Amino acid sequence: MRALLSGYYGKGNGGDEALLATLLQMLPPDVTPVVLSGNPQETQNRYGVEAYERMSFLAVIQALRSCDALIWGGGSLIQDATSAVSPFYYGSMMTLAQKMGLKTVAWAQGIGPLERSVTRWLARRTFAGCTKVSVRDRASAALLSDWQIPHILAPDPVWALESKPVPGFWDLPAPRVAVTLRSHPQLTPARLANLTRALVAFQKATQTFIVLLPFQKAQDLSIAQAIQPAIKDASQILSLEDPQLLKGVFRGVEMAIGMRLHSLIMAASEGCRCFALSYDPKVNRLMEDLDMPGWNLVNLPDDPNAISKTWIEHYANGDPLSSEKIQFLVDRALIHREVLYAALGKN
Known part of the structure; x- marks a missing residue:
C-alpha cells in the first residue's frame, strides 16, 4: 500500500x-x-x-x-x-x-x-x-x-517522537534555558524589547546559559539574532533542521520559554519546566491541559522586572511534569498510531 x-x-x-x-x-x-x-x-x-x-x-x-x-x-x-x-x-x-x-x-x-x-x-x-x-x-x-x-x-503525536542527542550540546555551559520566539503581530517591537530586558535580568540572576532555538528560520532567526547581542557570551543561537535533534535539545535544558506549540510539547516531554507565551488558542489549550504557567502575549506585563521575577520564581520553584505523567501522555499519543493501522487495514 x-x-x-x-x-x-x-x-x-x-x-x-x-x-x-x-x-x-x-x-x-x-x-x-x-x-x-x-x-x-x-x-x-x-x-x-x-x-x-x-x-x-x-x-x-x-x-x-x-x-x-x-x-x-x-x-x-x-x-x-x-x-x-x-x-x-x-x-x-x-x-x-x-x-x-x-x-x-x-x-x-x-x-x-x-x-x-x-x-x-x-x-x-x-x-x-x-x-x-x-x-x-x-x-x-x-x-x-x-x-x-x-x-x-489523543495528545499531539509529537509527545511520542523519538529524540536524538545533539552532538556537542553538552559542551555548552550549564545550567541551560531554551528560548523559542517567533514573529507574530502580537510580538510587537515594544514587547520584544521588554522580553529581551527580562531575559537579560533573568540570566544574570540565575547564571544560566540561554539557548536561542529558532524553530522556523524564516520567522524565528531574526528575532534570536536581535536578542543574542544583549546576552552575548551567556547565550548561543542553535539552528537545527532535524526535528529529532530539536527535541533532543530539551534533554539538556532545565527550563523552556516558548511561543511555539511544539517547542513546549518537546520541552515538557523531555522533563523541562515550561513557561508559555501564547499567541494562538492552540497554545492556550496546552497550557490548560498541563496547568502550564504563561501569559497571552497581549497581556504581557509592561515591566521587564515583573517578567524576569516570574521566570526566576518558576526556574527556582516550578516543577516539570512527573515521569508518570509524561509516560501517560506518550502512551496516549500512540493512539494516533492505532488510528493509522485501523484506517489502512492493518492488524
Missing part, C-alpha cells in the same frame, strides 16, 4: 517537520510513504522517502493516482485565522482523494479557528467523508461532536 502524506512539510517549520517525522515513525511498516513537500529534495534526503512538490497541481494529481490512501498529516491545517487559502488547499485535495476512492485519514488534527462560514462548511463536509479522524485537543473534538462526526481524541 502507498499512502500520500499531506501537511505543511518542507517549509522549514520544526513543529510541522516533527509531525511528519512522527507520522513516518507511526506508519505500518508495509505502507510506503509518499510526501507532498515545499522542498521535495530536502524531504527525500532527510527521511529517505519519495517526495513531490506540494504546490504543483500536476504532481499532486499524479501522486494521488499512484496511492491508495491520503493522510492529512497533523497540525492546524484546517483554520482560516492565518490563511484563508489553507483550508481550501487541504479540503480540495481531501475531497478529490475521496472522489478517486482513496482511503482518507485526518490524522492528529487541530481544527480551527474557523471564522468564515464557507470554511466551516468545507471542513465539516470533508471530515465527514474521512475513513478515520483523530484530533489532538478537546476543542477540535467538541467541534466534531457538534457535527456528529466520529473521531478519536
Whole structure:
C-alpha cells in the first residue's frame, strides 16, 4: 500500500517537520510513504522517502493516482485565522482523494479557528467523508461532536517522537534555558524589547546559559539574532533542521520559554519546566491541559522586572511534569498510531 502524506512539510517549520517525522515513525511498516513537500529534495534526503512538490497541481494529481490512501498529516491545517487559502488547499485535495476512492485519514488534527462560514462548511463536509479522524485537543473534538462526526481524541503525536542527542550540546555551559520566539503581530517591537530586558535580568540572576532555538528560520532567526547581542557570551543561537535533534535539545535544558506549540510539547516531554507565551488558542489549550504557567502575549506585563521575577520564581520553584505523567501522555499519543493501522487495514 502507498499512502500520500499531506501537511505543511518542507517549509522549514520544526513543529510541522516533527509531525511528519512522527507520522513516518507511526506508519505500518508495509505502507510506503509518499510526501507532498515545499522542498521535495530536502524531504527525500532527510527521511529517505519519495517526495513531490506540494504546490504543483500536476504532481499532486499524479501522486494521488499512484496511492491508495491520503493522510492529512497533523497540525492546524484546517483554520482560516492565518490563511484563508489553507483550508481550501487541504479540503480540495481531501475531497478529490475521496472522489478517486482513496482511503482518507485526518490524522492528529487541530481544527480551527474557523471564522468564515464557507470554511466551516468545507471542513465539516470533508471530515465527514474521512475513513478515520483523530484530533489532538478537546476543542477540535467538541467541534466534531457538534457535527456528529466520529473521531478519536489523543495528545499531539509529537509527545511520542523519538529524540536524538545533539552532538556537542553538552559542551555548552550549564545550567541551560531554551528560548523559542517567533514573529507574530502580537510580538510587537515594544514587547520584544521588554522580553529581551527580562531575559537579560533573568540570566544574570540565575547564571544560566540561554539557548536561542529558532524553530522556523524564516520567522524565528531574526528575532534570536536581535536578542543574542544583549546576552552575548551567556547565550548561543542553535539552528537545527532535524526535528529529532530539536527535541533532543530539551534533554539538556532545565527550563523552556516558548511561543511555539511544539517547542513546549518537546520541552515538557523531555522533563523541562515550561513557561508559555501564547499567541494562538492552540497554545492556550496546552497550557490548560498541563496547568502550564504563561501569559497571552497581549497581556504581557509592561515591566521587564515583573517578567524576569516570574521566570526566576518558576526556574527556582516550578516543577516539570512527573515521569508518570509524561509516560501517560506518550502512551496516549500512540493512539494516533492505532488510528493509522485501523484506517489502512492493518492488524
